[in-house]
Amino acid sequence: MADFECEKCKKIIDLDIFLKNFKVCPNCNYHYSLNSEERIKLIADEGSFNEIAANIKSIDFLNFTDSKPYKERIIESQKKSGISEAIITGYAKTGGFNIALGVMDFNFMGGSMGSVVGERIKLLADLSIEKKVPLILICSSGGARMQEGIVSLMQMAKTVSAINKVKENKILYISVITNPTTGGVSASFATIADIIIAEPQALFCFAGPRVVKQTIKKELPSDFGLSERNLRNGQIDLIVNRKDLKEKIINILKLFLN
Amino acid sequence: MNDELRNENESMQGLYDNLSKISLFKKIKFLSKLNFAKAKANIIFKIKNLKKDTRIAERAWRIVELSRNEKRPKTTDYIKNIFDDFIELSGDRLSSDDKAITTGLGKINGRTVAIIGHNKGKDIKERIEYNFGMPNPSGYRKSQRIMELADKFNFPVITFIDTPGANPAIEAEDSGQASAIAKSIELMFKLKVPTIVVLIGEGGSGGALALAIGNYIMMLENSTYSVISPEGCAAILWKDQSATKQAAAMLKLTAKDMLNLNVIDKIIHEPKGGAQNDPERMIKILKDNLIIVLSKFDGLNGEDLKIQRSNKFESLGFFEK
Ligand SMILES: [Zn+2]
Numbered sequence: 001m002a003d004f005e006c007e008k009c010k011k012i013i014d015l016d017i018f019l020k021n022f023k024v025c026p027n028c029n030y031h032y033s034l035n036s037e038e039r040i041k042l043i044a045d046e047g048s049f050n051e052i053a054a055n056i057k058s059i060d061f062l063n064f065t066d067s068k069p070y071k072e073r074i075i076e077s078q079k080k081s082g083i084s085e086a087i088i089t090g091y092a093k094t095g096g097f098n099i100a101l102g103v104m105d106f107n108f109m110g111g112s113m114g115s116v117v118g119e120r121i122k123l124l125a126d127l128s129i130e131k132k133v134p135l136i137l138i139c140s141s142g143g144a145r146m147q148e149g150i151v152s153l154m155q156m157a158k159t160v161s162a163i164n165k166v167k168e169n170k171i172l173y174i175s176v177i178t179n180p181t182t183g184g185v186s187a188s189f190a191t192i193a194d195i196i197i198a199e200p201q202a203l204f205c206f207a208g209p210r211v212v213k214q215t216i217k218k219e220l221p222s223d224f225g226l227s228e229r230n231l232r233n234g235q236i237d238l239i240v241n242r243k244d245l246k247e248k249i250i251n252i253l254k255l256f257l258n
Numbered sequence: 259m260n261d262e263l264r265n266e267n268e269s270m271q272g273l274y275d276n277l278s279k280i281s282l283f284k285k286i287k288f289l290s291k292l293n294f295a296k297a298k299a300n301i302i303f304k305i306k307n308l309k310k311d312t313r314i315a316e317r318a319w320r321i322v323e324l325s326r327n328e329k330r331p332k333t334t335d336y337i338k339n340i341f342d343d344f345i346e347l348s349g350d351r352l353s354s355d356d357k358a359i360t361t362g363l364g365k366i367n368g369r370t371v372a373i374i375g376h377n378k379g380k381d382i383k384e385r386i387e388y389n390f391g392m393p394n395p396s397g398y399r400k401s402q403r404i405m406e407l408a409d410k411f412n413f414p415v416i417t418f419i420d421t422p423g424a425n426p427a428i429e430a431e432d433s434g435q436a437s438a439i440a441k442s443i444e445l446m447f448k449l450k451v452p453t454i455v456v457l458i459g460e461g462g463s464g465g466a467l468a469l470a471i472g473n474y475i476m477m478l479e480n481s482t483y484s485v486i487s488p489e490g491c492a493a494i495l496w497k498d499q500s501a502t503k504q505a506a507a508m509l510k511l512t513a514k515d516m517l518n519l520n521v522i523d524k525i526i527h528e529p530k531g532g533a534q535n536d537p538e539r540m541i542k543i544l545k546d547n548l549i550i551v552l553s554k555f556d557g558l559n560g561e562d563l564k565i566q567r568s569n570k571f572e573s574l575g576f577f578e579k
Contacts, residue, residue, distance in 0.1 A: 061576040066495035115575030144485045149510045153485040154574040160443045161568040186436035187464045206436040207426035215426045233432045
């Protein structure tokens with residue numbers, strides 16, 4: 001009952017151990033995805049997270065309908081994920097340090113970036129400047145939200161502009177890459193961080209494996225876009241196991257803040 | 259979920275196919291037992307909508323095709339015919355020179371400017387040489403080098419956008435496509451010189467945006483700007499290539515759409531039927547516009563230019579508050 005088969009290594013895993021292990025397979029170290037609530041629990045000191053910008057909500061300004069109207073997709077995603085949008089932002093503490101924390105949630109329309117993700121990140125960046133506290137963004141996204149057309153692409157520019165100001169104010173910005181972080185998010189705020197941390201085996205690329213494979217019509221290397229390959233290629237600073245993530249962030253903050 | 263998508267899609271396609279009067283008549287006849295008047299009104303309404311949707315989709319698709327037309331003037335044509343004393347500058351000073359982007363310095367109206375543009379090429383030989391205008395990280399890094407040079411010597415930056423998107427390839431990913439694009443966007447927000455962007459053909463996704471952070475953004479009448487190609491969008495959201503034209507309409511990718519959404523500042527009208535019909539005139543029209551816009555922004559305070567640019571982009575977005 002409490003056991004299940006790991007998707008990655010196919011070993012039978014004890015659910016209790018798995019959950020205690022922050023949803024990481026104790027056998028193969030595969031990091032399963034966390035929702036935003038679990039992420040906040042992982043990073044922020046207990047009870048320290050205060051959400052901001054929760055009132056910013058998506059609207060279907062293009063009347064976009066594919067197989068379903070965007071309007072319906074928004075409501076469905078809110079029901080399914082229990083959260084209001086693909087990123088939750090707020091003021092928090094970690095290891096006693098004040099931080100501005102944004103956590104993306106893949107359960108909300110694949111963590112896709114539309115106007116709300118852009119605006120919430122902008123407001124969080126503004127907060128980080130106003131309070132002079134480091135900005136930390138936990139990334140998880142399939143890219144831009146197509147249902148918002150060109151305006152979703154513009155959120156790449158909007159978030160970079162807002163975070164550029166954080167950096168120009170000499171405030172530390174750390175991004176944490178979790179599986180998967182691709183497309184518009186990878187080519188905007190995720191990669192302009194002062195320090196880029198990635199979880200093991202997280203997919204982090206601009207063009208996804210499917211698109212690249214289709215274009216070049218060849219098999220891809222098995223580690224295409226994964227953290228370990230990105231580290232070798234100089235695209236990220238360090239890979240950190242989930243159980244050590246909070247401690248590692250605190251270590252970094254200590255170097256910058258004292 | 260996928261099956262559900264497919265079924266809905268098939269029924270849509272079915273409706274398209276059954277637009278003939280006979281099937282309409284049959285349907286009406288069949289439904290007449292239930293509620294003739296209501297059913298008739300309903301079907302007529304649906305068909306009217308479908309016809310309207312089809313018309314809109316066809317119109318959007320025509321512009322997509324025009325934006326990709328091989329005979330349209332390309333970045334190299336504009337460079338050759340607009341700027342005096344142009345010198346091409348090459349290389350990212352790291353590892354290579356990406357031909358998908360041309361960079362250099364030239365003069366317009368007596369003023370030295372930096373020019374950066376995607377290069378699609380005009381024939382098959384050129385297109386292969388330029389990789390169909392799909393840059394590698396190296397191209398964006400070369401562009402950044404030229405932007406920094408322009409910033410240092412106070413040259414305005416003019417960019418020409420014409421790309422299906424950044425190159426989707428293993429080597430491109432391995433050498434940091436995502437960070438090259440992000441860095442380019444970031445750098446454009448730092449520049450203290452005017453940045454003037456012209457979309458001349460295809461504005462494909464992040465690969466286009468990387469060079470498109472403008473104080474002023476112009477778009478040729480039949481160019482497009484989109485977060486994803488209509489083909490890609492159809493494949494992902496409709497799971498069906500035959501929905502490509504519908505996707506083109508839904509994405510709102512035309513110059514008119516961009517103006518409505520505050521994404522661009524001006525539409526540049528093209529010669530009748532499209533720029534490909536009279537490249538010379540197209541180039542002249544654009545040159546005149548560039549001179550006017552330059553005179554408006556040239557000499558403005560660098561900090562003010564930065565603020566104008568970031569305010570412009572940070573205000574983009576539609577949401578409920
Ligand atoms: Zn496992």
